[in-house]
Amino acid sequence: MKISIEQILIQWLNKRTKQLYDIEIAPEIFEPDNFEFGDLSTNLPFKLTKAVRKAPNIIGQEILNTDIPKIFSQAQIAGAGYINFWLSDDYLHNNIININKHPDEWGKFSTEYSKNIQIEFVSANPTGPLNIVSARAAAVGSTIANLLESIGHNVITEFYVNDAGNQVRLLGESFLYRIAQIKGENVEMPEDGYLGEYLVDYAREYIEKSPDENPNEWILQKILSEQKEILARFRTHFDSWFSESEFRKTGKVEQVLQRLIDKGLVYEYEGAKWFKASQINLDAKDFVLVKSDGQWAYGLVDIAYHANKFEERGFDIVYTILGPDHHGHKARMESAMKALGHDDKLKIIILQQVNLIEQGNKVKMSKRAGKIITMDVLLEDVGVDAARYFFLARKAESHLDFDLDLARKTSDENPVYYIQYAYARIQSISRFAKNKGVNIENIETQSVDLSMLTRPEENNLCRKITKYSISVQNAAESLQPHIIPFYLLELAKIFHNFYTKHKVVCDDEKLTLARVALISAIANIIKCGLAICGIEAPNEM
RNA sequence: GCGCCCGUGGCUCAGUUGGAUAGAGCGUUGGACUACGAAUCCAAAGGUCGCAGGUUCGAAUCCUGCCGGGCGCGCCA
Incomplete structure (x- = not known):
């Protein structure tokens, strides 16, 4: 399929306004909510009244004063100046034949404006089982990828593996604590450690099966492979798993830091290096790039990582889906990309939170205590189809009340x-x-x-x-x-x-x-x- | 205090990005199976679109100010 009925109509309307009034304007097309108003409508005459200095219905008549595209059987002016179009029976019937002829490619377009797009989502820390927000991100991200592909773009899906930094260190320490605990040694859980029961189970497995391996690496790989497995089961495919720890070795982080310094966008304060985000984007607050102990902050590595997407891998557009707790990060990253010359190429989508509802009440969850409903429990409970449906049937920016009882019902x-x-x-x-x-x-x-x-x-x-x-x-x-x-x-x-x-x-x-x-x-x-x-x-x- | 998101029938949500008489599903009430699947269909009741101003031919949609709910505001990630 090359071109949609909508595009045919838009092109025709464009041509008419150019011919009649020498005006270029993007006509708006919509499906009227009432079938009496035809299949497609435009409010173009309203938009032209000022420039043309005529009443909308007069303009409508002038536009229609020639043959309309063949896919329509008729067009009428209605109301104060809408133009309504009806699809011809021939077109509708041909459409049925074509759908049956090309069942698999239907709804897929080829476009000459095809872009290289990357969409990054989920990207959860490899510190535990995926949660409900990750499940929502997986459903939305994979579907957006499918949609963008459908309209003719080249799409790469990516999971950014945060296998470096503080959280991973804490994971390792918590894991060692559990191992020691099982062995009956007297040790203390690190402060801010991961309390979830899953680490106890993994610790047992580790002691039984692979006691000779490096426990830090073992637990990381273990959790990562579980995440991969559950995402695959959720029909969410990633073309690329991008490792933060590998990326940190490439020298790109240092380079990006230097470039920001050269642009005069970095200052020192209390021993740390700060990025002047507020100078570029009023919505963004300044943030730390290098901590006073010399360690890179998460923000710096993320800037380098996103710059890498444009500079090393040549994506035209990058979508990054983040959870609701990262909305402060949005303005920061956008300001950083702007500073590096990638204006408007990074689009951050903030996904809102998910409330699980059971018997009319919110299910209480506490990540701190490790008491969360995980993605695999959810899938086990309601099934992949129902789960995906419920995640997709809401706008991304809406908070989602996920009714477990309803999702379970096969009725x-x-x-x-x-x-x-x-x-x-x-x-x-x-x-x-x-x-x-x-x-x-x-x-x-x-x-x-x-x-x-x-x-x-x-x-x-x-x-x-x-x-x-x-x-x-x-x-x-x-x-x-x-x-x-x-x-x-x-x-x-x-x-x-x-x-x-x-x-x-x-x-x-x-x-x-x-x-x-x-x-x-x-x-x-x-x-x-x-x-x-x-x-x-x-x-x- | 600042920032982000949300506020539409009893409940959960759409509303084509400023357009025509605000729509679905669930729930409620009343109907429909001796021919293709009743996991279905038909009908009815139910709304000052949180409140108040403003912008214009026209506002659920945009602007301002309130009210209410959720989340965030770290040299964590």
């Missing part, structure tokens, strides 16, 4: 099953049709007469599946994955509605074939949409 109340059920139902109908002797092989190539699809329910479905690509584009461009689950929910709804009103396999052979082609296209769309979200489309359930 009608759980939206993810509602969507999957629509898919499974279609597969079931296809099997039924096949058994009845309907020739559903090669449904995309036979001469199916889609003009048989005249009922309003069929018409709604044709229109809805045609707009799938618009939803993908919107979701990708705005980095808002939740658009896809919402779209799928609506599609499933109008499919179920159609199903109860009309028989797919009926007495009329031509109509049967047309409807089989229609539902087959719907199934393909559901499958594509769910695939973007990392959710399975089951043939049976």
Whole structure:
């Protein structure tokens, strides 16, 4: 697929305003919330009133005073000056055939503006099991990666392994403490150590299986491999695992520090080296690059790491997804990238927190005491599909109340099953049709007469599946994955509605074939949409 | 005190980035299975979009000030 209906309309409107008024303006296109207003609308005439000095409806008439793009059957001026467009039946029917012909590539675009994009997410400290916020980050990050790929970008996913610094040292000390404790030695837990029970289990495993290995390295690798395993199970793939400790050896950190010094952006205060972030970005506070003991602070290494993404690896855009406790970091990193000449290339997405709700109450968690609901417990509890769905069905910047009871339910109340059920139902109908002797092989190539699809329910479905690509584009461009689950929910709804009103396999052979082609296209769309979200489309359930 | 996020039917959330009569799901009430899957469908009730100003043809959306909730504010990461 090269170009969407939305783009066709935008290009046409652009051409018209240039021809008529010699004005270049980005026309806004939207799907009207009321089907009486057609498939696509624009408010362009309102936008032009000032420049053109005419009433909106006059402008609308002038714009329409020529042939409209062929994909539309008609266009009308409505209200005070909207222009509404209706897709032609030919276009809708061709669309069904095309979806069935290219089920796997549907909703994927090639773009001449293709960019090299890196998206970094999760990047949890390798000091313990992944938590719920990491799970949310995994669901959102992997889905955004899928979306950006869908609209034609080259996307690399990366997990930054923070295998250096203070936290890792504390992990090692806590681990040694647990080992000593099991051996019955009298030792004390380090201050700020990790109290979680998991270290006790690991300590036992270490003593039994690999007592000869370096305990610090062993525990790090152990936790890291567990994190990798759970993320893979959560259908979250990383192209790259980037090690902080390796990176620290490359000399890049020193170089970046020197560059900041040369730019006059570093000062000393109480023995530490500070970055003048506030001079570049008013929202950012100055922060420490080198501590008074000579150690690099986390902020400095992170600046060098992000600079590396642009300078050594050539990404055009980098998205970094951070948890809510890192929002102060956002302005700092952006100011540092600006200082190094990478204006507006780093986009930091702050993901808000997750509250687990059980029996109407918030589940209390304390990381300090090691009392947290971990990602693997969650997946065990509600399943990958439901978990991904619930994480994705909210805007990233919204706080998320994750209702465990609802997610566990495999019933009608759980939206993810509602969507999957629509898919499974279609597969079931296809099997039924096949058994009845309907020739559903090669449904995309036979001469199916889609003009048989005249009922309003069929018409709604044709229109809805045609707009799938618009939803993908919107979701990708705005980095808002939740658009896809919402779209799928609506599609499933109008499919179920159609199903109860009309028989797919009926007495009329031509109509049967047309409807089989229609539902087959719907199934393909559901499958594509769910695939973007990392959710399975089951043939049976 | 400063910063970030949020405030939309009883509950959880959408609202196409300033557009047409504010929409879904759950819950509630009442209906629909002797033909393709009832994990479904249909219908009804339920709203001063936290409050008050402002910007304009037009505001749930933008600006200002309050109110309420969550999170952060370290030479930790």
